[in-house]
Amino acid sequence: MSSNPPDRFELHAQKMVYGGAALGHHAGRPVLVPYALPGERVQAETARVAKGMVYARLLEVLDPAPERVAAPCAYFGRCGGCHYQHLDAARQLEIKREILRETLRRVGHIEWPGEISTHAADPWGYRNQVRLKIGAAPGGHIGFFAADSHDLVAVDACPISSPRLNAVIQELARADWAAKLGNWSEVEARTDDGDTHVVLTFRGIPDSHERSMEGLAQECLRTLPGVIGVAFDVAPASTIRGPIGARVPRHRTSEIRAFGNVTLGYRVGDFDYRLSPGAFFQASLFLLPDFVSAVASDLPRPAGVAIDLYAGVGLFTLPLSRVFSGVVAVEANDHAAADLAANLRSNRAANARAVHSSAAEFLRRYAQAAPDLVVLDPPRAGAEAETLLRLAAVVPAQIRYVSCHPPTLARDLALLVRHGYGIEQVDLFDLFPQTFHIESVVRLRKAQR
Ligand SMILES: C[S@@+](CC[C@H](N)C(=O)[O-])C[C@H]1O[C@@H](n2cnc3c(N)ncnc32)[C@H](O)[C@@H]1O
Structure with missing residues (x-):
């Protein structure tokens, strides 16, 4: 059986898209090429075609972009872990900011006119x-x-x-x-x-x-x-x-x-966390105090009740417990829930309560007054539709959505906006330099009626 030879072509890369690749067009079709940069003319070949999109392999950079740098890691380009080592760190950050803004627009139909503040640290040696x-x-x-x-x-x-x-x-x-x-x-x-x-x-x-x-x-x-x-x-x-x-x-x-x-x-800020195998913890050694403060500062006063959904081992719960008179932290994973309860005890956060439950199940039973703040930090898949609808029905005065995946963030924000929440602030944390991953914190407030 013979198969067609790979289709080779020249391409002008136009912009970076979420996922690590550059986007260009060839023969009227959109093409994604990993390791190419915007403005570059490259030689590429088709790797596969799916749903009208050509996924290509980079063969040669014909006109390199000025911001292209030599990747320091010998495995870059073969190992699937990093995507941006060929791009200087400052430009990586700008590109992530553009991608986040565009994803909000394209997926969530949200035009965010404000700033997206970026927070970054040493782009090497950061993974814990x-x-x-x-x-x-x-x-x-x-x-x-x-x-x-x-x-x-x-x-x-x-x-x-x-x-x-x-x-x-x-x-x-x-x-x-x-x-x-x-x-x-x-x-x-x-x-x-x-x-x-x-x-x-x-x-x-x-x-x-x-x-x-x-x-x-x-x-x-x-x-x-x-x-x-x-x-x-x-x-x-x-x-x-x-x-x-x-x-x-x-x-x-x-x-x-x-x-x-x-x-x-x-230890992060003033708190000591216990972390067991199987429990989630943020993977960066460097940015966590800054990250936590984007979630747990500038809080409403007087601060009554906060709910921390998808709480993990309590990274945000503990600082929130210093401000709010009561905090409820909800976590589904067995190991994380056990660490969460232990961390509340060992840090003497008597006003915080750990609930071992899925977020949806917790909200299904929620019958208290509207909380002053809900923090929401779901996995990449985003919040389940039921969780979001129940959350909107609980009518928290403020929501802080922490996301590791812009497409699901945009989808979920669109629903919250439809339920009367306005976006007040967007922060981008470069927790994963050299990769396409984007961590962000979005502050929302319920519009006054
Ligand atoms: C992205 S992590 C965030 C954890 C914590 N906020 C932090 O920053 O360390 C998401 C957490 O949600 C938990 N989780 C996943 N699905 C859940 C669900 N449906 N309900 C509640 N927790 C869930 C995971 O076990 C994980 O601990």
């Missing part, structure tokens, strides 16, 4: 957690998947991860670890706020034997720098389809086998 895939690849056995594939790109360093995590990666990449890591498919390494202690979580084999887990754990504890605890998540990995078809984690009771101390301590 890294998920390494384990497998067989040319040159190694740990690394990251190539973009849009399950092909392992072996690495022995990751310059966006913290120095401590890099020390662990370098060690794990040594050839003698290949056999020791067995058939586990993933190891996540997380470090604490001082980048000192590390907890590893292995995933991927539901029926593993206690003895082999213990052997691997002891080896990690004995030989890997900073490792104080090793966890094995032995629950069957499962996902469900969320709104707009995104894959979201099921609120499963994942079963963790722990060796050593698997709880990390994390």
